[in-house]
Amino acid sequence: MASRDTRNRMTATALWVFVAGMVGLSFASVPLYQLFCDVTGYGGQPKTDVAAGPSEISEKTITVRFDSNINPNLPWRFKPVQRQVTVRLGEERLAFYQAKNLSKGDATGTALFNVTPFKAGQYFSKIDCFCFTEQTLTAGQVADMPVQFFVDPEILNDPNTRDLKTITLSYTFYKTEPDEAPSDAPKTAARDDTQLNKPEKG
Amino acid sequence: MANAADAHHDEHDHHMPGFFTRWFCSTNHKDIGTLYIIVSFIAAIVGGAMSWYIRLELAEPGIQYIDDFQFYNVLVTAHGFLMVFFVVMPAMIGGFGNWFVPLMIGAPDMAFPRMNNISFWLLAAGLVLLVLSTIIGDGPGTGWTVYPPLASADFHPGPSVDFGILALHLAGASSILGAINFIVTIFNMRAPGMTIHRMPLFVWAILITAFLLLLALPVLAGALTMLLTDRNFGTAFFIPGEGGDPVLWQHLFWFFGHPEVYIIIIPAFGIISEVVSTFSKKPVFGYLGMAYAMSAIGVVGFVVWAHHMFTIGFTADTRAYFTAATMVIAVPTGVKIFSWLATMWGGSIKFEVPMLYAFGFIFLFVVGGVTGITLANSSADVVFHDTYFVVAHFHYVMAIAAVLAMFSGYFYWVGKMIGRQYPRGLAKLQFWVFFIGVNVTFFPQHFSGFAGMPRRIPDYPAPYEGWNYVSSVGALITAIGTLLFFIVVWRTFSGPKVADNEWGEGATTLEWTIASPAPWHTHEVMPDMTGKAPAE
Numbered sequence: 001m002a003s004r005d006t007r008n009r010m011t012a013t014a015l016w017v018f019v020a021g022m023v024g025l026s027f028a029s030v031p032l033y034q035l036f037c038d039v040t041g042y043g044g045q046p047k048t049d050v051a052a053g054p055s056e057i058s059e060k061t062i063t064v065r066f067d068s069n070i071n072p073n074l075p076w077r078f079k080p081v082q083r084q085v086t087v088r089l090g091e092e093r094l095a096f097y098q099a100k101n102l103s104k105g106d107a108t109g110t111a112l113f114n115v116t117p118f119k120a121g122q123y124f125s126k127i128d129c130f131c132f133t134e135q136t137l138t139a140g141q142v143a144d145m146p147v148q149f150f151v152d153p154e155i156l157n158d159p160n161t162r163d164l165k166t167i168t169l170s171y172t173f174y175k176t177e178p179d180e181a182p183s184d185a186p187k188t189a190a191r192d193d194t195q196l197n198k199p200e201k202g
Numbered sequence: 203m204a205n206a207a208d209a210h211h212d213e214h215d216h217h218m219p220g221f222f223t224r225w226f227c228s229t230n231h232k233d234i235g236t237l238y239i240i241v242s243f244i245a246a247i248v249g250g251a252m253s254w255y256i257r258l259e260l261a262e263p264g265i266q267y268i269d270d271f272q273f274y275n276v277l278v279t280a281h282g283f284l285m286v287f288f289v290v291m292p293a294m295i296g297g298f299g300n301w302f303v304p305l306m307i308g309a310p311d312m313a314f315p316r317m318n319n320i321s322f323w324l325l326a327a328g329l330v331l332l333v334l335s336t337i338i339g340d341g342p343g344t345g346w347t348v349y350p351p352l353a354s355a356d357f358h359p360g361p362s363v364d365f366g367i368l369a370l371h372l373a374g375a376s377s378i379l380g381a382i383n384f385i386v387t388i389f390n391m392r393a394p395g396m397t398i399h400r401m402p403l404f405v406w407a408i409l410i411t412a413f414l415l416l417l418a419l420p421v422l423a424g425a426l427t428m429l430l431t432d433r434n435f436g437t438a439f440f441i442p443g444e445g446g447d448p449v450l451w452q453h454l455f456w457f458f459g460h461p462e463v464y465i466i467i468i469p470a471f472g473i474i475s476e477v478v479s480t481f482s483k484k485p486v487f488g489y490l491g492m493a494y495a496m497s498a499i500g501v502v503g504f505v506v507w508a509h510h511m512f513t514i515g516f517t518a519d520t521r522a523y524f525t526a527a528t529m530v531i532a533v534p535t536g537v538k539i540f541s542w543l544a545t546m547w548g549g550s551i552k553f554e555v556p557m558l559y560a561f562g563f564i565f566l567f568v569v570g571g572v573t574g575i576t577l578a579n580s581s582a583d584v585v586f587h588d589t590y591f592v593v594a595h596f597h598y599v600m601a602i603a604a605v606l607a608m609f610s611g612y613f614y615w616v617g618k619m620i621g622r623q624y625p626r627g628l629a630k631l632q633f634w635v636f637f638i639g640v641n642v643t644f645f646p647q648h649f650s651g652f653a654g655m656p657r658r659i660p661d662y663p664a665p666y667e668g669w670n671y672v673s674s675v676g677a678l679i680t681a682i683g684t685l686l687f688f689i690v691v692w693r694t695f696s697g698p699k700v701a702d703n704e705w706g707e708g709a710t711t712l713e714w715t716i717a718s719p720a721p722w723h724t725h726e727v728m729p730d731m732t733g734k735a736p737a738e
Contacts, residue, residue, distance in 0.1 A: 004391070008386050008390050011386045011389055012382050015385055019416060022418075022424075023423060026420060026421040026454060027428075030450065033450050033453065112442055160517065174444070176444070
């Protein structure tokens with residue numbers, strides 16, 4: 001019997017390693033998933049690691065629409081200045097959103113972004129954007145927020161995307177606590193130290 | 203039920219522990235199996251009552267009974283949690299698995315009897331936490347999928363969802379411990395001569411299920427932990443405003459959730475294989491094919507999870523892959539269906555109650571499988587997503603199919619468990635009432651779903667009224683069928699005694715070689731299976 005007990009214990013130990021491995025895998029999936037989305041443009045993640053526009057500018061044009069959303073926790077009004085623009089592929093373009101702080105105090109927000117259809121993400125490049133950093137507005141302040149972008153002419157060479165006529169760029173502003181100032185909202189402040197994929201480009 | 207069951211177990215034993223020691227500190231696989239079945243009965247009554255209340259509200263348009271919509275969501279959520287984690291899994295894996303795996307492989311007990319005890323009591327504690335979650339605060343109105351942001355602290359600020367998460371943690375830990383116990387038992391404690399390829403198919407089913415549990419549940423545990431820390435400890439795994447992504451939850455949840463539906467249905471396959479073979483008086487057609495079909499379903503089940511989330515905006519290539527991979531599962535399930543039919547073909551079929559339930563299972567599983575192929579098409583699924591068509595599909599293929607398999611297993615083995623014959627006529631009536639009831643309930647939901655009726659909403663426009671009314675009438679018939687079942691269970695305890703092998707020559711597995719009811723200790727000397735034919 002002793003030998004069978006040993007065998008049982010060895011099998012059980014091996015199975016526990018399985019379990020531990022799967023728990024580890026579930027947590028490892030968080031950074032892996034992030035990496036995957038950034039590299040492939042899944043979920044409509046635009047490219048943000050570009051320094052300048054592409055060399056060639058195509059004659060073909062595409063319409064870029066602008067969408068704005070705001071989390072109810074942030075007391076702002078946030079609208080695109082222009083509803084849509086038509087750009088030539090490869091052409092760098094500057095567009096503006098306008099934000100107004102409706103509250104009686106300072107408020108800081110960070111904008112998250114994506115493009116739809118998602119498959120256009122890898123061809124939509126942002127050179128500079130207000131969404132790369134936190135934005136703070138004082139009480140009643142109105143600010144124009146610029147985004148500089150281009151659509152890569154490569155979009156025409158991809159059979160999945162060459163039929164696209166319109167890309168929608170969407171932003172959602174969320175309240176964040178400014179890095180330097182002490183917080184007044186405990187829950188959000190507590191979360192501030194763990195930011196997984198906040199855009200780091202400035 | 204427990205007390206009545208006790209009296210019959212143990213005529214052969216020399217020293218029996220007292221009531222508390224026997225039932226609260228139990229290390230006996232049969233007693234623990236009985237405890238699991240009792241928990242499953244209790245949870246089934248509560249979970250069933252919730253579904254009947256939901257159907258009562260949905261019987262006509264407008265709001266009749268449930269004017270607190272959060273409460274409606276809580277009912278839907280708790281019904282799902284209870285039925286999946288506290289009815290089907292305890293009955294089939296904990297209940298029948300504990301009772302019959304050691305008996306079928308010729309082992310005296312499970313490999314780790316005390317761990318077996320902990321498994322059960324973790325599950326019981328999980329049930330307590332789940333009940334607490336619904337009565338503390340607003341209750342968890344998240345659906346059993348617990349998607350953030352609805353499940354986040356912003357939209358469920360109270361402690362309810364935290365209790366629910368901890369309940370699933372405990373139920374998950376219970377299942378992981380149980381799975382390890384089953385795998386070790388099946389690998390190391392088979393009777394001499396019973397090779398892997400000679401095990402009964404029910405044992406195969408439990409072995410595969412245990413591996414699925416071992417691979418899927420830790421992922422759920424990890425995801426639940428992330429959700430718990432998001433809600434309480436300042437992390438942002440699923441909070442978009444702080445850099446997380448709610449879609450990640452969907453990936454993690456369904457990486458667990460899809461194998462979970464096979465965790466529910468594969469033990470049912472095992473039970474149905476035993477029953478069909480017994481009552482056709484033939485070995486199962488294509489034994490090895492059956493065993494490896496279950497293995498294939500288990501393996502492929504891990505790479506199809508995204509078909510639950512076709513609406514999140516995958517690329518066409520991703521959708522094509524998940525559509526194709528999902529449809530591939532129809533091949534091994536088809537192997538199983540046709541092998542059952544081939545087992546019956548030319549067999550000497552006896553229409554005993556377990557066999558009726560096996561027929562019912564095969565019918566329901568085929569109907570649900572066909573709608574499953576429909577839904578596997580991502581383009582169609584985008585339209586059907588979150589409609590009653592999906593509700594009808596998964597209730598057919600995994601919910602009531604699993605319940606029918608449980609009934610089949612119950613009537614097949616109840617003589618072995620308590621040594622008495624169930625009332626045959628009443629049980630046949632119970633089958634027909636229940637079978638008609640569930641079909642009248644769920645078949646019309648295909649039509650309402652096709653017409654676009656959404657899930658998880660307590661009200662609907664008047665054009666959906668007709669089929670909803672029919673569906674609610676079906677729920678009433680099902681409720682009568684359920685009541686009849688408990689009357690059958692009650693009457694069984696005063697039924698006539700059964701023979702050791704009550705089903706005759708078709709029943710060839712080892713549990714029929716021991717006395718009925720099974721004595722407290724069995725297979726103290728392992729039977730020698732050397733040179734014998736495969737169990738099926």
